[in-house]
Amino acid sequence: xxxxxxxxxxxxxxxxxxxxxxxxxxxxxxxxxxxxxxxxxxxxxxxxxxxxxxxxxxxxxxxxxxxxxxxxxxxxxxxxxxxxxxxxxxxxxxxxxxxxxxxxxxxxxxxxxxxxxxxxxxxxxxxxxxxxxxxxxxxxxxxxxxxxxxxxxxxxxxxxxxxxxxxxxxxxxxxxxxxxxxxxxxxxxxxxxxxxxxxxxxxxxxxxxxxxxxxxxxxxxxxxxxxxxxxxxxxxxxxxxxxxxxxxxxxxxxxxxxxxxxxxxxxxxxxxxxxxxxxxxxxxxxxxxxxxxxxxxxxxxxxxxxxxxxxxxxxxxxxxxxxxx
Numbered sequence: 115x116x117x118x119x120x121x122x123x124x125x126x127x128x129x130x131x132x133x134x135x136x137x138x139x140x141x142x143x144x145x146x147x148x149x150x151x152x153x154x155x156x157x158x159x160x161x162x163x164x165x166x167x168x169x170x171x172x173x174x175x176x177x178x179x180x181x182x183x184x185x186x187x188x189x190x191x192x193x194x195x196x197x198x199x200x201x202x203x204x205x206x207x208x209x210x211x212x213x214x215x216x217x218x219x220x221x222x223x224x225x226x227x228x229x230x231x232x233x234x235x236x237x238x239x240x241x242x243x244x245x246x247x248x249x250x251x252x253x254x255x256x257x258x259x260x261x262x263x264x265x266x267x268x269x270x271x272x273x274x275x276x277x278x279x280x281x282x283x284x285x286x287x288x289x290x291x292x293x294x295x296x297x298x299x300x301x302x303x304x305x306x307x308x309x310x311x312x313x314x315x316x317x318x319x320x321x322x323x324x325x326x327x328x329x330x331x332x333x334x335x336x337x338x339x340x341x342x343x344x345x346x347x348x349x350x351x352x353x354x355x356x357x358x359x360x361x362x363x364x365x366x367x368x369x370x371x372x373x374x375x376x377x378x379x380x381x382x383x384x385x386x387x388x389x390x391x392x393x394x395x396x397x398x399x400x401x402x403x404x405x406x407x408x409x410x411x412x413x414x415x416x417x418x419x420x421x422x423x424x425x426x427x428x429x430x431x432x433x434x435x436x437x438x439x
Contacts, residue, residue, distance in 0.1 A: 116422045116429075118168035130217055132183070132210045134201035139187035140180040140214055144172035149247075149435040150220045151428070152178045152211065154238075156229030156253075159349030161186025161342075165416065169226070169424055174432040178223070180214060182207050182234075185345045193344040199352045204359050208238050215245060224431060228252035228415050229388060230350075233358060233365070236396075240371040249377040250427050252420065253385055253413050254393040256365040257358035261392060266294050266354070270324060270386050277323040284313040295355045302348050311340060317351065318343035324386045327412035369399035377403040378427040382411030382420055 127141035144167075151170055155162045162179040170177045183202045184192035191197060211234075215223065224247050227235030232251040239246040255261060264270055271278030282290055289297050301313035315338050322337025323329050337343065377400060381393040390407060397405040406427075408419040415424060 115418055116425045117418075118165065118416075118421065118425070119170065119172060120168070121164065122167050122172050124167075129187075129189070130210075130214055132206075132213050134198065134206070135190065135196075136183050136201070136210075137189050138180055138183060138210055138214070140178065140218075142176060142178055142218070143167045144170060144175045144177040146176055148172075148174050148176040149432050150176045150178065150218075150223035151226055152180070152215075152223050154211075154225065154227035154231035154234045155179075155182065155186075156231050157185065157346050157350055158182060158207075158230045158234075158353050159185040159192065159346035160230070161345075169415075169421075170428050171432055174435060175428070176220075178214070178218065178220075180210075183210065184349055191341075191345055192348045193341050199348065202349065202352065203356070204234065204237050204353070207234055208241050211238050212242065212245075221245075222247050224248045224250065224428075226250040226428070229255060229413065230353075232388075233257060236365045236369075236372075237358075237360075239375060240365070240368050243371055243375060246372075246375050248431050249372070249375055250380070250424065250431070251377065251393075251396075252380045252415055252424060253388045254379060254381065254396055255388040256363075256392055256396070257354065257360060258362060258392075259357070261388065262295065262354050262357070264389060265387060273386055274324055277320060280323075281316055281320040284309075284316050295351060298347075298351050299355055302344075302351055311344070314344040314347040315340060317347035321346075321387065325412065326414045327382070327384055327410065327417060333414070366395060366399050369396065372400060373402075376431070378406065379403055380406045380408065380420060380423045380427065382408050382413055382417065384411065385413040387413040 124141040129137040161181045181188040225235045232254045304310045318337045322334040397403045406423050411417040411420045
């Protein structure tokens with residue numbers, strides 16, 4: 115079973131001004147002359163971390179990670195009053211990626227995205243297919259109504275009733291039959307920290323408790339750290355209540371724009387956060403894409419079977435790479 119590559123440190127990093135008062139954190143690891151790949155983290159609002167560098171062979175890849183607007187080391191952080199979510203949308207993030215690509219003088223790059231990162235990867239590649247050499251997608255989401263209602267309308271709660279009860283706890287009983295994404299929007303932006311703080315932790319904990327096939331306490335602890343929870347909850351809620359600024363089914367209807375771009379889709383069979391149906395439907399729209407369903411995995415990238423397939427995919431795409439490609 116293939117695992118992560120050894121730990122590695124960046125050889126360069128910085129903050130890139132991208133407009134609207136935002137600066138995004140970026141870093142580069144691996145081989146400066148290697149095959150360029152950009153890693154798009156989940157959430158939205160999750161931020162990048164050191165383990166994600168290890169999905170790529172550092173001898174062959176020039177590995178670019180970034181923290182998307184409003185989260186991680188990017189500024190302003192969405193847990194602070196000065197963060198303006200009106201200038202934090204999918205299309206702002208797509209433009210940020212192009213600014214970063216141009217800043218780093220990269221002609222074309224592989225785009226790797228999991229969970230929300232898969233959504234952003236699809237949006238970017240459909241907007242800039244000429245800049246995308248390959249796609250590696252995991253835990254595919256397209257932010258359609260049925261996907262959001264599954265996760266935040268009670269569907270997933272049939273499998274995780276205890277966790278769903280904790281998610282509902284901040285919501286007034288009389289409002290639990292309403293659109294919970296809208297109710298949470300009010301809670302997360304309430305001026306009283308005693309309201310928005312617990313709401314953020316409850317929102318983020320729901321993801322932390324459902325992200326793995328076997329829930330892990332260290333993951334739950336990370337998702338319930340208050341500063342992380344506030345940023346990811348506010349950003350996720352903002353994106354989800356706007357449907358990612360896509361028309362319904364947009365990313366599937368426009369999948370033809372990706373014709374000719376090699377694509378591997380890796381999906382846990384028991385993924386509760388982004389159920390396998392979306393990955394399957396994407397591959398029906400992209401018949402040349404390779405769908406790999408991992409029979410004993412949930413949503414997280416680091417479950418053994420999923421990790422094996424992800425690293426196998428990145429290894430395969432770099433096997434024949436040569437400078438100038």
